[in-house]
Every structure is written in C-alpha cells, then in structure tokens.
Amino acid sequence: MTVPEPAQSTRSTSKKKSNERQFKGLSLSERKYARREKLIEAGIETYGTQGFFSVTVKDVCNEAKLTERYFYESFKKSEDLFQTIFLKQIEILQNNVMQAVMQHTPSPEKMIKAGLTALLHTLKDDPRLARIIYIDAMLVQELHNQATIHETMMRFDRMIQAFVMLASPHIRYSEQELSLVASGLNGYVTQIAIRWVMGGFKESIEDVLSACEIVFLSLVEKFSNREAN
Template sequence: MTQDHSLKLQDSAPASSVNKERQFKGLSLAERKRVRREKLIEAGIEVYGKQGFFSVTVKDICNEAKLTERYFYESFKKSEHLFQSIFLQLIEKLETTVMQAIFAAAPDSRLMVRSGLTALFELLKNDPRMARIIYVDAMLVQELHNQATIQESMGRFDRMIQSFVLLLLPDLQKSSGEISLVATGLNGYVTQVAIRWVMGGFKQSQEDIIAACEVVFEALIAKFMH
C-alpha cells in the first residue's frame, strides 16, 4: 500500500464516522430530536393526565419516555413549556374533532348542535387524561395565564362557535361584534359545564350534560330565527 493511499484512508475515516453518527438508525440528528420530543409529549400526556401537573417531576416524565433528563432539556426549558405544548396539541385535537362532527351533521341545525356537543363530551370521557389537562390543570398552571395561552385558546373556541352560529343562521341580521359576544357566552357556558363534569369524575350521565348544553343553543336558535 502506498503512502498516498494510506493518507486517503485516514482522511475518509472521520467523515464516515460523522455520517454514521448523523444517520444513526436511519434518522438524521434533527429527526431524532423530533422523535425524542414526541416521546416526551406522549409521556407528558400520560403522566400529567393521570397524576396532575403539580405531582409530576421532569424525572417522572423522562422515566415514562425512557429518555435521560438531558434530552428533556434539549426540547424544553422547563416543565411548564412541555405542559404548554401538550395543552395546545390537545386543544387543536378537540377543536378539529368538534368541527368535523358539526360539518358532518349539516344542514340540520339541531343535529349539528347535538353532534358537536356529543363529539366534545365523548372525547373527554373517552380520554380522561385530556379532560384533566385541559379542564383542570391548565386552569391552575400560572405559566399558561402569564403567556396568555389560556386566553388565546378560549379565543379560538369563541371564533369556532362564532363560525358555528353563522353556519346555523347564515341570514342572521346581527353585527360581528354582537355575534362575537354571543359566541363568548356560549363558549363560557359549555366550558363551565365541562369543568364541573370533569372535576366531578364524569358522574353525571353524558346525556344529561349534552342536554344541559343543548338548552342554551336551542334558545339561541329560537331567539334569532323568530
């Protein structure tokens, strides 16, 4: 073997080593980081959802995710930031599920109301972890209030209900400001019913909960259609 050939082999070794490190298990560094972040979010939903935010440590999350704590801090500066990411992800899922149910029931206004409410409360009952995170702990985690996360999420639901009202009553002769206030009131009503139901351990029947919420939507329809 010539000296030049030996030098070429030595030069290529570090590059090969780096390439293997970056493509470990077929994933790039960025992809591996994303996978670890998703594992932490899944672990957070499981642990926060069952034990509550204030009873859980970073170590608990890492144990559930089967990752070391250094990987936690690779993605999140502190527990509140993980909780915020989880909260926003669950809110988006809730919103999407409800809207899909509403559109699937169109154009029957009463069926749309029942379908939307059923989708909401079924999702909460079928996943108590989600229910606890959104309707119990999120109200108590100060970080979410400091960063206006709660207000922004409530605003999203206000706009969703506003769109729903306009879908139900396309010829409604009301200003956008009036409709916005009505939507806020409806959102607040449903939210408080959901909080009471979740904190009460889902003891009241789902049918009773849905019926209680239908009352205000039916009153709205009756008021604005006559």
C-alpha cells in the same frame, strides 16, 4: 508538478462522516424529534393521570425512559412541555368538534347535537385530555401569563361564532354582538365541562348533553324568530 486530489478518497471520507451522523438509521435531528415526541407522550400520561403539580421533570423522564439531559434538550421547564401538550390536546378536541358539526350541515339542531356530543365523548374517552384541558390548564399560571388560555378560548369563540352565522346566515346582529354571544356560549359549555370532569364524569353524557344543548337550541329559536320578523 501538481498532483490531483484523490476524488475517490474525498468521497469516501465524506460518506464516512455522513454515516457517523446516523444511529440506527436516524439522523441527529430525527433522534431529537423522536425523543421530544416520547417526552410529550410521557407528559400526557403523567400530567393527565397525576396532575401537573404532582409531576416532576424526573417523573416525566422516567415515564419516557430518557435522562433529564434529554428533557432540557427540548424544553426549558415543565411549563413549556405542559403548554405544548395543552395546545396539542386542544387541537384534537377542536378538530373532533368541527368534523362532527360539518357532517351535519345545514340542520342547526343536528349540528349542535353532533358538535356537543363529539366534545363530551372526546373528554370521557380520554380522561387525561379532559384533566389537562379543564383542570390543570386553568391552574398553571404560565399559560395565563403567556395568554395561552385566552387565545384558546378565543379560538373556540370564533368556532362558535362561525357556527351561529352558518346556522342563521340572515340574522340581523352585528359581528361584535355575535362575538359576545359566542363568548357566552363558550363560557357556558366550559363551566359545565369543568364541573363534569372534576366530578369524575358522574353524570351521564345524555344529561350533560341536554344541559349544554338547551342554551344553543334556545338561541337558534330566538334567531329564527328574529329572521322571520
């Protein structure tokens, strides 16, 4: 005679195993994600205050209050964590600039001032972000080898090009010409930002803003004159 399987017992065993995978209400994947986020926050603090080349994996783990075993659970090496942090910081910076610009359309002058002001305040309000993006990222060879820096600069090039086209929709320049102009503007602001960050933000935001604005405003004026002709 066939004896039916004890369904209730099977369910109890399954539930028990499920409960065993939980710790403090979190699943294994949730705990791993939480540890990864702790390491990212610790990396922002240590890299952003001491510099990438002065920080070891152990330093990051001490800041995160995790063992090195958990570091290598999420990242193969320090450069991988730094790259993750760099891209997150770039996203914050880009979003702040874009939001400021879009709030002041369609006036080109107001869009320029708002976007540049947002960029400068983001840097000065969080010197850790500023150091990671404009000092250490330029020196970490891994980011150059993987084209991360190049791709990031291209993202800002495209953002500036979109602004130029929005500010001067009838401008008679080819897309390639506008791309080169955007790249030049991006490089101009980047070099000013690097000098400002490396100098410890000695110049006032107003002075740095004025220096950045002048090229953008001259460009808008030139484009306006060309449209009029």
